[in-house]
Amino acid sequence: MQDKKVGLADTMFARYDMASIARQELEDSGVTVERYTVPGFKDLPVASKKLIEEHGCDTVIAMGMAGSADVDKTCAHEASQGLIQAELDTNTHIIEVFVYENEAKDPEGLEEIFQDRVKKHARNALKLLRGKTELTINAGEGKRQGHSDAGPIDEE
Amino acid sequence: MQDKKVGLADTMFARYDMASIARQELEDSGVTVERYTVPGFKDLPVASKKLIEEHGCDTVIAMGMAGSADVDKTCAHEASQGLIQAELDTNTHIIEVFVYENEAKDPEGLEEIFQDRVKKHARNALKLLRGKTELTINAGEGKRQGHSDAGPIDEE
Amino acid sequence: MQDKKVGLADTMFARYDMASIARQELEDSGVTVERYTVPGFKDLPVASKKLIEEHGCDTVIAMGMAGSADVDKTCAHEASQGLIQAELDTNTHIIEVFVYENEAKDPEGLEEIFQDRVKKHARNALKLLRGKTELTINAGEGKRQGHSDAGPIDEE
């Protein structure tokens, strides 16, 4: 993966340094990392597109945190739509890693989610770079990021 | 249909191996199958577009499962909008096969829905490949996938 | 109108053969009709765009029925957004004719809505083909399709 470049788009709004977790997780893979920090997650779609089109990234991990108010959910929705549009504009995967502030009851719980979700999605991003069936071994397995896996329904 | 290629885009998030049902259903038709597995269904639009533009697929079946929380419904909505956009970008059908985790009360009921919906939509995808009036015989017939047909209103 | 082609995009999901009403209504006008049947109304945007770009249609009537669950309304919303996008992509009118299953209390009431809405919109489609002020005589008149006209407010 020496010849691959991974973009890390992150925000000042988030209450945890998500990009540093991602950078650490990617370290051993040999990929080059390009970081792009924006104010909030609505700024992530254009930052991700610029990482791909102007900075030569082969994929982007777009990281943000949503507050717990209704307006925050609307913002997250708009950011997600923009990220999907940016993917379609570039034919490139942008892995969205959003954490909702009300997913955990306390900072410790939230930190665990940040760590787990970013790490797993960093690994997913690498696998998608390797090829379109690299994740097929886990297809339909009820895999989760930030929480424990749900598992396949027939093992319930 | 020997010269046709069908893309199967599926997810690790889903709790059932939907792509394998589709593959089996397509087997006798002679079409070639290309699989693309992504983390969750928000990754399906770009995967579907890549299957069409980079892997030569003539149509794609995009399969995913939505959880039962409100945020899962929003994600499904975003994925659907992206899939429609990808269709318009490519003038190619992408058959969306989404299952909602709360559509059935137990794993057995859910499995039936997965099986029925994927199989029927695999057949629909093949028919659309054959021509734009291949499904006309069933137009207005209240056809359903994953549940029994509603039927036409004048037979109620 | 001999040289004009009208696309009829319809679905297997609908519980009434909407395209046949439209075909009948268009019969005397001399236009050529091209039909395209898809599984559900989310498949209508790309079908409509293909009717315009690949089958030479000058306008399209896109017909579908929405179920009464919340998810059905979301699907109708996504389909509508896609149809508007397809119109902007092609600079061509696509007349959306959607019927909501809960608009009437019984099959008879629903049938009346199907008949009235499709017929009136088929006529609207023809008039839009003739020119941009063909409908101006009815501008601001509170015209409805599927229900009786609301009329202008100053006649209330």
Next chain:
Amino acid sequence: MQDKKVGLADTMFARYDMASIARQELEDSGVTVERYTVPGFKDLPVASKKLIEEHGCDTVIAMGMAGSADVDKTCAHEASQGLIQAELDTNTHIIEVFVYENEAKDPEGLEEIFQDRVKKHARNALKLLRGKTELTINAGEGKRQGHSDAGPIDEE
């Protein structure tokens, strides 16, 4: 403004002849007017884009009325999204003038809103044609169309 062309896109669905108010308001400015009447406001985005791209309009006033049901609000939302997309596609202002049927208690109140909102927005459209700072004198002044101005907060 003799060399400028203003498009008036209006609907049969609306219960008031909005385009005629606009035409009257524009009369003394010397601009040419092109009218385009469509069935409902979901048809306005493509009509507005055609007025710009096929009929040479320098700006468009897109006028419609929304009913009071939930589905009407969704339709207005879709129309608004389409109008914004059409603006981005053409780099041209399309002034949206929508009236909600439940904004007033009686036809008289509604008529006042129709008259005031269309007239003010017709003047806004003309000013935007003259240049990007023609409205700057009123920036931050809490200007409203269809209702009395809210005014700046420091004059409250």
Next chain:
Amino acid sequence: MQDKKVGLADTMFARYDMASIARQELEDSGVTVERYTVPGFKDLPVASKKLIEEHGCDTVIAMGMAGSADVDKTCAHEASQGLIQAELDTNTHIIEVFVYENEAKDPEGLEEIFQDRVKKHARNALKLLRGKTELTINAGEGKRQGHSDAGPIDEE
């Protein structure tokens, strides 16, 4: 920053002269400022795109105020989607600065939000012009505009 141009897109609807705060904040940086005033925030996406494509702006600060009714929130949502689309169309940052009328209880509180949010975002816009890691020092720090910072979760 002498060679950079910053667009200021603002509205007559807002009840505070947001663009003047921004202009003041940008003064010492040496950038050139181009202002564009529109009626309401739905007009901001195309104004921002024109500032970039027709007036040579390197970035835009798009400022608006949302009323407290439900329809105002929908309008803000549509404006946000349009701004993100304009960013993707131009590969250029458009910093959205929206204030909701119900964010504060009285005009004084609202004025504080207007001042703080516009100033901080003007500084953010300048930093993004300087480079993609200029804001990285604050990544994950829970930075807010218009309210006091939330801070990182591990300092809670």
